[in-house]
Amino acid sequence: MTRGHYVGKYEIIRKLGQGGEGSVFLAKDRDLKRFAAVKRVGGPPQSADRETDMRIVKEADFLQQLKHPMLPVVYDLLWEDAWYLVMEYVEGVTLREYTDRNGPFPEKTVCLWAGQLLDILAYLHTRKPPVIYRDLKPDNIMVCPDGNLKLVDFGAAYRSCFGDGIERGMAATAGYAAPEQMRRTGACADERSDIYAFGRILYYAVTGSDPAKPPYAARPIYEYQPLLSKRLGKLIQKCTADDPRKRYQTAPEIRRDLAGCGRGRGRFGRRGFVRAAEKKIWLTEKPDNSGSVLLRTKNV
Numbered sequence: 001m002t003r004g005h006y007v008g009k010y011e012i013i014r015k016l017g018q019g020g021e022g023s024v025f026l027a028k029d030r031d032l033k034r035f036a037a038v039k040r041v042g043g044p045p046q047s048a049d050r051e052t053d054m055r056i057v058k059e060a061d062f063l064q065q066l067k068h069p070m071l072p073v074v075y076d077l078l079w080e081d082a083w084y085l086v087m088e089y090v091e092g093v094t095l096r097e098y099t100d101r102n103g104p105f106p107e108k109t110v111c112l113w114a115g116q117l118l119d120i121l122a123y124l125h126t127r128k129p130p131v132i133y134r135d136l137k138p139d140n141i142m143v144c145p146d147g148n149l150k151l152v153d154f155g156a157a158y159r160s161c162f163g164d165g166i167e168r169g170m171a172a173t174a175g176y177a178a179p180e181q182m183r184r185t186g187a188c189a190d191e192r193s194d195i196y197a198f199g200r201i202l203y204y205a206v207t208g209s210d211p212a213k214p215p216y217a218a219r220p221i222y223e224y225q226p227l228l229s230k231r232l233g234k235l236i237q238k239c240t241a242d243d244p245r246k247r248y249q250t251a252p253e254i255r256r257d258l259a260g261c262g263r264g265r266g267r268f269g270r271r272g273f274v275r276a277a278e279k280k281i282w283l284t285e286k287p288d289n290s291g292s293v294l295l296r297t298k299n300v
Contacts, residue, residue: 001025008078010038010086024153026089035089036075040082056083063154066131070120070150090150095201096138096210104208104225107232111262114202115255116149117141121198122251125191134189136197137176137212138204175212176200179242192244195254199239199247206236232261 001023005012010027013035017024022040029036041056060077063085072088099105105113124131133151142150172181178196181189200211200218207224218240221233235257241247248254 006030007038007080007084008076008086010036012038027086037072037087037089039085039087041085053083060085066124066127068120068123070116070148072150072152090142090144090152092142092144092150094139095141095143095149095205098143099138099205099208103205105205107206107225107228108262110202110205111232111258113149113205114198114258114261117151117198117201118251118255118258120151121191121194122255125194125251130191132189132191133194133197134181135173135177136194136201137173138201138210139173141201173212175210175216175218178244180244190244191251192247192249195239195248195251196241196244198254199236202232202236203240206232229261231257235261 001007001012001015003013007027009030011030013026013028015023016026016037024037024039027036027038028034041060057077060074064074066074072090074085074087076086078084078086093101121133124133133154135153136151140151140153142152144150174182176197178189178193181193203218203221204210206228207221209219209224211218221228221236235254238257239247239254248257
């Protein structure tokens with residue numbers, strides 16, 4: 001779709017992004033004069049796959065019932081040449097963009113964000129039936145102008161409420177998806193899978209190192225942040241245990257251990273910090289105009 005095209009009363013302005021579940025466009029409501037995000041979520045309703053059409057309608061209705069400050073409001077579901085889900089437009093940048101631009105972040109900031117993410121996970125996991133987000137990652141978290149977070153792109157999550165066990169494990173992003181989601185057979189996702197991804201997001205925010213990049217393995221967190229408090233380091237480690245039984249089982253459990261984080265002096269103290277900083281000094285033999293050698297530092 002191009003600028004000026006209409007979907008119902010919504011005028012398309014530009015494309016916002018492309019995901020596995022469809023394209024998302026910025027649009028303007030012709031009547032209410034407000035911006036909205038319009039997402040193409042399926043084929044035409046007169047298609048032969050009537051079961052898919054019914055599921056889209058049922059899932060959109062379920063999404064509309066979700067009410068939380070960290071979730072965009074669902075306005076409408078309509079169709080023209082395809083199904084379109086109309087949602088609140090969330091201003092801001094993704095946590096990935098924000099971290100790539102500004103990170104890594106101080107522990108205090110990461111703990112504030114962790115508290116917000118735990119709020120929304122607790123809300124989703126206690127719905128009837130539970131909502132398993134399944135694809136929690138920095139790309140699906142928006143940092144708003146006021147510094148608060150919003151969770152977007154429920155293309156993977158809402159299906160988990162209605163699909164069978166195998167379908168529940170299909171959504172997975174390497175580096176953030178839990179090991180049980182990455183198995184080729186018998187894969188499934190539950191609340192603990194979201195907790196694993198939550199831990200990986202904290203790791204990314206604290207270190208600035210993206211676990212979604214090959215080889216998809218996170219190096220020990222204290223190699224990046226030797227001043228990270230032992231309490232938060234252990235919390236992240238427990239969230240990201242390979243065995244789901246060894247992780248936190250619920251979001252409230254994590255919140256209890258999160259209390260008091262952000263005030264520690266680090267696992268290795270000041271000496272460890274100095275050693276880590278020394279490792280990150282880069283020597284570049286690039287003479288300036290006087291012929292001397294420049295010393296450059298990176299992430300010190």
